[in-house]
Structure formats: C-alpha cells, structure tokens
Amino acid sequence: MNEIARKLAPIAKDQAEAQYREAPNNLEAEQALLGAILVNNDAFYRVSDFLKPVHLNEPLHRKIFEVAGDIIRMGKIANPVTIKTFLKADEKVGDITVAEYMARLAGAAVSIINAEDYGRAIYDLALRRSLITIGEDMVNIAYDAPLDMPPQSQIEDAERRLFELAETGRYDGGFQAFNDAVALAIDMAGQAFERDxxxxxxxxxxxxxxxxxxxxxxxxxxxxxxxxxxxxxxxxxxxxxxxxxxxxxxxxxxxxxxxxxxxxxxxxxxxxxxxxxxxxxxxxxxxxxxxxxxxxxxxxxxxxxxxxxxxxxxxxxxxxxxxxxxxxxxxxxxxxxxxxxxxxxxxxxxxxxxxxxxxxxxxxxxxxxxxxxxxxxxxxxxxxxxxxxxxxxxxxxxxxxxxxxxxxxxxxxxxxxxxxxxxxxxxREEYYVKNMEPRDEFDPKYEEWKQKFESVKxxxxxxxxxxxxxxxxxxxxxxxxxxxxxxxxxxxxxxxxxxx
Known part of the structure; x- marks a missing residue:
C-alpha cells in the first residue's frame, strides 16, 4: 500500500500544480509598454494597429491603455497628469495611488525602441489565454455531452471560434466603438478610390x-x-x-x-x-x-x-x-x-x-x-x-x-x-419568344413573331x-x-x- 501511495504522490502533486497554473501573462512587458507610451506617445502608434486594450491581462493596465489611446487619437498628449482625470481617484495599487503608479511607470521607462516587441509579446500571450479558454470549453462540453450539441456540432463551433481568433485576435464579439466603424468606412472609401x-x-x-x-x-x-x-x-x-x-x-x-x-x-x-x-x-x-x-x-x-x-x-x-x-x-x-x-x-x-x-x-x-x-x-x-x-x-x-x-x-x-x-x-425574353414560333412560316403572324424575336435575340x-x-x-x-x-x-x- 505504501508503494502505491509513493507512486501516486508525484501524480497528485502534478495535478495540484495544474489546478493552480496561472494563465500566461507578462506583467513587466505591460508595464514597460505603458511606461514607453506615457513618456513618448509615438510608442502607441507602433502597437495600435494590432494591440487592443482587451489583450492586456491586468485590468488597470487595460484601462490606462484605453484612455491613453483615446487621448492620443484626439491629438492631445497622454501622460500621468492628463490620464489620471479619467481614472478613479480613490483606486490604489498596493500602498500607492494610480497616479503615483503611472508616474513610476513613466519614470522607469528608458525608450520606445522596444515598444513594438513588448506589444507583440503581450498580443501573443493574449492569444494563448484565448486558446486555453477555447480548449477548456471544448473539454468541458465533450465531458458533459449535452444532447443539443453532438460531436460534429462541437467540432464546427470550435473551428469557428479558432477561425475568429486567427483572423482578429479575439473571439468574443461584442460592441464596436462608433469611431472604429467610421474609420473602417473611411478606409473603404479610400480603397474604392484606388481600385480600378x-x-x-x-x-x-x-x-x-x-x-x-x-x-x-x-x-x-x-x-x-x-x-x-x-x-x-x-x-x-x-x-x-x-x-x-x-x-x-x-x-x-x-x-x-x-x-x-x-x-x-x-x-x-x-x-x-x-x-x-x-x-x-x-x-x-x-x-x-x-x-x-x-x-x-x-x-x-x-x-x-x-x-x-x-x-x-x-x-x-x-x-x-x-x-x-x-x-x-x-x-x-x-x-x-x-x-x-x-x-x-x-x-x-x-x-x-x-x-x-x-x-x-x-x-x-x-x-x-x-x-x-x-x-x-x-x-x-x-x-x-x-x-x-x-x-x-x-x-x-x-x-x-x-x-x-x-x-x-x-x-x-x-x-x-x-x-x-x-x-x-x-x-431572357428570347427564351420564351423562341418557344412561341409559329409552325407555319407562311402564317401571317410569323413575320410579327420574327420581328419580335430579332428585337430580343x-x-x-x-x-x-x-x-x-x-x-x-x-x-x-x-x-x-x-x-x-x-x-x-x-x-x-x-x-x-x-x-x-
């Protein structure tokens, strides 16, 4: 019995560790990117085409990134002073306020050279977290085997979610900001102008x-x-x-x-x-x-x-x-x-x-x-x-x-x-007129039919x-x-x- 217990001990340990595995994230990369943006707003444009607030793991970092992006798009300067107005004044990060936390992020920033690398790392980790969610859902649904979702339907649903993730980097749908829709409409007009x-x-x-x-x-x-x-x-x-x-x-x-x-x-x-x-x-x-x-x-x-x-x-x-x-x-x-x-x-x-x-x-x-x-x-x-x-x-x-x-x-x-x-x-009127051809070409209506046929032929x-x-x-x-x-x-x- 002791031998069995000894052999099962590592398995139990691995299972315990698996249950408490943290979703992949990189807090330091998020801090470094936000610091670079707060010091030099040009860093935002190096990542804005692929990185969205939802890709950041820390909720506070998502909010800072979202507010900074809105301010920068309006042509204004985003820094700890201008951003703190849009965040909760009483919110704290440990023993310091959010304003002090942003000031530290800006103070620790060195340059914006690596901003895109940080952004890519954050984006990749967000995709991995989404993949984990999809995988967990697949496993749970397969175990439960609901009557309204046969295996073929589950495969199709998983494929759809994976496709959305591969195409857009997210699969949760939801509302789209109107200014994003306007930007897409302007892009469409520009493409129409350039297209043949x-x-x-x-x-x-x-x-x-x-x-x-x-x-x-x-x-x-x-x-x-x-x-x-x-x-x-x-x-x-x-x-x-x-x-x-x-x-x-x-x-x-x-x-x-x-x-x-x-x-x-x-x-x-x-x-x-x-x-x-x-x-x-x-x-x-x-x-x-x-x-x-x-x-x-x-x-x-x-x-x-x-x-x-x-x-x-x-x-x-x-x-x-x-x-x-x-x-x-x-x-x-x-x-x-x-x-x-x-x-x-x-x-x-x-x-x-x-x-x-x-x-x-x-x-x-x-x-x-x-x-x-x-x-x-x-x-x-x-x-x-x-x-x-x-x-x-x-x-x-x-x-x-x-x-x-x-x-x-x-x-x-x-x-x-x-x-x-x-x-x-x-x-095609020709199709119907052709079927109305008089059998006798000497029929008085034949000439009338011929003229009609020639006009639609x-x-x-x-x-x-x-x-x-x-x-x-x-x-x-x-x-x-x-x-x-x-x-x-x-x-x-x-x-x-x-x-x-």
Missing part, C-alpha cells in the same frame, strides 16, 4: 452591373434567381471567373496578402461536377461551344486555344467544391478553412435549394431554407466576403402572361427575400429587385447562348438603366 473602376466593392467584370451596384459589397448576401434556362449559373460562373482572373495580390505589413483588385473565389457547385463547371468556363473564355468540347468536335486550332487557356486557369485562384447536398455548417467550415489556407474574397453557392440545414431533417422545408439563408448571411459577415447564392423560382412564373419574375416568385421566398441584401433575377435582363445600398431596376446585357456568356452590350444605347 472606383468601386466600393469587388468588380463583377460586367461594367453596367457594377455601375448600379458599386461592385459586390463585402459581407452582402446576393441572391441570384431565375427559372431553368435563364442562365443564372452562367452569370454566376461569368462573375466568378472575372473576379478570380482580375486578382492582384498586395502584401500587408504582417506578410499576409490582400486583394487589391479581383479576389480569391470559392465556388460550391452542388448541381454540376467540377469538370462540367470547368468546361463552361473554358467555353465562355475561348469562344468554343461546350457542346463541341464534349463531343470532341473541335479543330486543331481550337484545341490549341483550349490548352493555352487551361494554363491560364491553373494560375487563377478559383476553387471548386462539388459536394452535393452539403449542409450550411459543412459549407461554413470549409469556407473558413479556405480563407485560412489560401485566402477568400468571394463565395458562390449553386444553389440554395440543393443545400440542407444543420439540424435534424425536417418536414418543414421553409424552416430549413430559413436556417440556410440565415447561415449564409452570418457567414458573409464573419468572413467579410460577398456571397452569391443562386436560387430557383416557383413555377407560378410560367402561368402568368408576363414572365418577368417578382420577389414573390422566390421558392420558400420569405427568408430568402428577408435575409438577402441584393436580389437579382435573370430574365442575344439580350438578357438582370432585374435588381432588391438592393439595400441602392435603387432597384433593370440592367440590359448581351447573352451569347452558344458560349453561355453574359457581357455588356456593345451598343451603348441599350445599356440604359431602367429604374423602378
């Missing part, structure tokens, strides 16, 4: 559409809907390729890359295989019809054109996921992984009705669609990327004389219409039925059915925007 086309969003590559939408706005859920045969998938692949092909990376101060123009695109193709999608894009860009490519009915010159373009495609940051019936949770997890590993600036989902919700299978499809659209909107905000989600329209369009789609035509439309920031309908309407940031209306585009390609109309007189 002066767009606040990412260019879709179709100028007449960009002119009305200002590009694809980050964090927006853009629903692109249409009846079968209207070309909604074609328009989505056109935009996806244009964005990826225009990608120009820009190196940031921390060594990461950011898109100056264009962007990295993730394409969820739930309906078509990656090979079919690639064939479409090749056809669009090489003027070789996809039917000829599939049959192998191409000339040597066309084959060389295909090979040449395939080399261009290999360098283009367009990533395709062809998993059918993917859930919103799986889609979100894969999108986070793509952004973390390769970057992500735009996401395309083809299409909403082929996705599944994250919960149990439900007979109520409307509730499931609500869960999907709410999840897509939340994902767009989390990743700060525009999400283009394709959607079907109900058959009631076909029963009307006027086939132009309306918001009420969206299938399970309540949540789609509500959650979307932008709703676009693709409408090769054109398409993109109806902006909803837009939070601008007006609704219709943009006329050219459509080449053979190559499934949407472009701006060559004749500027046709590019007039019809506002509603």
């Amino acid at each position: 086309g002066h767009l606040s969003g990412i260019s879709s590559g179709i100028q007449s559409l960009d002119a009305r939408m200002g590009g694809l706005q980050r964090s927006d859920l853009i629903v692109l809907a249409g009846r079968p045969g209207m070309g909604k998938t074609s328009l989505a692949t056109n935009i996806a390729w244009n964005v990826a092909h225009a990608y120009e990376p820009e190196v940031q101060a921390d060594g990461s890359f950011k898109a100056r123009n264009g962007g990295v695109v993730g394409f969820y193709s739930l309906e078509m295989s990656s090979e079919q999608l690639a064939t479409r894009i090749i056809s669009e860009q090489t003027d070789v019809s996809s039917s000829k490519i599939r049959r192998g009915d191409i000339s040597e010159a066309e084959f060389e054109k295909l090979v040449g373009f395939s080399q261009t495609m290999q360098k283009t940051p367009l990533y395709i996921d062809q998993t059918g019936g993917i859930s919103i949770a799986q889609l979100s997890a894969r999108a986070r992984r793509l952004k973390r590993q390769r970057g992500l600036d735009c996401l395309v989902v083809d299409y909403i009705q082929l996705m599944t919700g994250s919960g149990k299978s439900s007979d109520n499809r409307v509730q499931e669609i609500t869960q999907i659209t709410t999840g897509l909107k939340a994902l767009g905000k989390e990743l700060n990327v525009p999400i283009i989600a394709l959607s079907q329209l109900s058959r009631q369009v076909e029963s009307r004389e006027d086939k132009r789609p309306q918001l009420s035509d969206l299938r399970e439309s309540g949540s789609i219409e509500q959650d979307a920031d932008v709703v676009l309908f693709v409408f 090769g054109t398409a309407d993109v109806i902006i039925a909803k837009q939070r940031h601008g007006p609704t209306g219709t943009v006329k585009l050219a459509f080449q059915a053979e190559f499934t390609r949407f472009t701006d109309l060559a004749d500027p007189s046709f590019t007039q925007y019809e506002e509603h």
